[in-house]
Amino acid sequence: MRCEIETLSHDGRGIARQDGKTQFVDGALPGETVMAKVVSSRSKFDELRTEEVLDAAPGRQTPPCEFADLCGGCSLQHMSGDAQIEFKENTLREHFAHFGGIEPEEWIAPLRSEESLGYRRKARLGVRYVKARESVLVGFREKRNSFLTDIDRCVVLDPRIGERILPLRNMLHDLEAYSRIPQVEIACGDDVAVMVFRNMDELSVGDREKLIAFGQAHELHIYLQPKGPDTVHRIWPESAGRDEERLSYRLDEFDLTMRFHPMDFTQVNAGINRAMVHRAVEWLDVQPGERVLDLFCGLGNFTLPLATRGGQVVGVEGDETMVVRGRENAELNGLDNVAFHGADLHGDFTGQSWAKEGFDKILIDPPRSGAEEICKYLTAFGAQKIVYVSCNPATLARDAGVMVRNGYRLVRAGVMDMFPHTTHVESIALFEKDSG
Numbered sequence: 001m002r003c004e005i006e007t008l009s010h011d012g013r014g015i016a017r018q019d020g021k022t023q024f025v026d027g028a029l030p031g032e033t034v035m036a037k038v039v040s041s042r043s044k045f046d047e048l049r050t051e052e053v054l055d056a057a058p059g060r061q062t063p064p065c066e067f068a069d070l071c072g073g074c075s076l077q078h079m080s081g082d083a084q085i086e087f088k089e090n091t092l093r094e095h096f097a098h099f100g101g102i103e104p105e106e107w108i109a110p111l112r113s114e115e116s117l118g119y120r121r122k123a124r125l126g127v128r129y130v131k132a133r134e135s136v137l138v139g140f141r142e143k144r145n146s147f148l149t150d151i152d153r154c155v156v157l158d159p160r161i162g163e164r165i166l167p168l169r170n171m172l173h174d175l176e177a178y179s180r181i182p183q184v185e186i187a188c189g190d191d192v193a194v195m196v197f198r199n200m201d202e203l204s205v206g207d208r209e210k211l212i213a214f215g216q217a218h219e220l221h222i223y224l225q226p227k228g229p230d231t232v233h234r235i236w237p238e239s240a241g242r243d244e245e246r247l248s249y250r251l252d253e254f255d256l257t258m259r260f261h262p263m264d265f266t267q268v269n270a271g272i273n274r275a276m277v278h279r280a281v282e283w284l285d286v287q288p289g290e291r292v293l294d295l296f297c298g299l300g301n302f303t304l305p306l307a308t309r310g311g312q313v314v315g316v317e318g319d320e321t322m323v324v325r326g327r328e329n330a331e332l333n334g335l336d337n338v339a340f341h342g343a344d345l346h347g348d349f350t351g352q353s354w355a356k357e358g359f360d361k362i363l364i365d366p367p368r369s370g371a372e373e374i375c376k377y378l379t380a381f382g383a384q385k386i387v388y389v390s391c392n393p394a395t396l397a398r399d400a401g402v403m404v405r406n407g408y409r410l411v412r413a414g415v416m417d418m419f420p421h422t423t424h425v426e427s428i429a430l431f432e433k434d435s436g
């Protein structure tokens, strides 16, 4: 069927209309005329897949990945980098208007890196044995279904992992335990790339040797995670007793080394993370003697850079292992003007000692659900400037509305291309206390 694409949905599909019914067309861009096939039909809308582009939009490009049509890991590969950024900026703008009823005083240029491939340092890869093909698949689900895509490399993953998908599949196919591995977690630091094989408690000697040989051959560190407990242990390189060697990334501008464990939360894109931390620290402009709060601080990704600017910095985080990690990182980097506290920031934390004092500057980087409740309390801290880092424009916009109603101005905002080729929108916003 012929479709004239009018606009783009927030999940990156072209939107067309036929006889009053909305059509979501995968792989089509606004302004394009495409031939598309219906893949599902509902009473209010149809879902279609582009089969042929009759009239291409200027923002179209040939996907850098040969599996992009099928694989659900990326949905914007057919858009140029500029078109992707424009889509993300429009998404943020529409969310601010729709959920928050606000607009920033200034839109700032997006944070981008020149290289949009090979960026992804954290991922969970699915593993499935497909009997009919006598093959083990490793990767991401297909678009809009639960089958794994048949890929042999992945160009958005860090190449230390992305270029090893085929050998990984072959190795897994060779294991006695191939049917028991539902997932492989990957985590990359600056110097070391790790694969964590989950669900691997009763491993035969032969399988263990194969995993080790794979790690050796591909310069990967190999960890196992048994079913149940949330701990991992390294089998390659063999560790002498305690696992002393951790993954790490550098924040050179601040002369910091951040250490982490393979299962810890870390920002996926090292280059954009460095630029994002730079921007947040610059915007908050911490002065000696000021009190600074970093909410949802994780392992201290913003806390420690902020602490290098002087002042007293308090990091608060819900996951106790991350609180420990934050303290370890502060010690490792010789910073003694930082304190880390554990707290459920979606619950009532007002009774905690750290919450009883005021703060001059606040950084907040919540999970997708945002921080609506906390934003109501934030005003009580009396901060002059608040930087909000967000992975979900809908909750950022909603929370920004709360801040604006509570006496803050949304001074500036913009997107950061943390996840090129996907529809994930990472944003940063600066709020300042309204002095008027």
Ligand SMILES: C[S@@+](CC[C@H](N)C(=O)[O-])C[C@H]1O[C@@H](n2cnc3c(N)ncnc32)[C@H](O)[C@@H]1O
Pocket: 265, 266, 267, 296, 297, 298, 299, 300, 301, 302, 316, 317, 318, 319, 322, 343, 344, 345, 346, 347, 365, 366, 367, 391
């Ligand atoms: C988007 S991450 C940001 C981490 C850190 N700022 C960074 O840049 O690496 C969100 C963090 O919020 C924490 N978190 C999630 N829910 C929480 C809650 N209810 N209370 C406190 N922390 C929470 C997670 O453990 C995670 O570390």
Ligand code: SF4
Pocket: 065, 066, 067, 068, 071, 072, 073, 074, 140, 151, 153, 154, 155, 156, 157
């Ligand atoms: S996730 Fe990897 S394999 Fe899937 S479309 Fe993106 S680049 Fe290709």
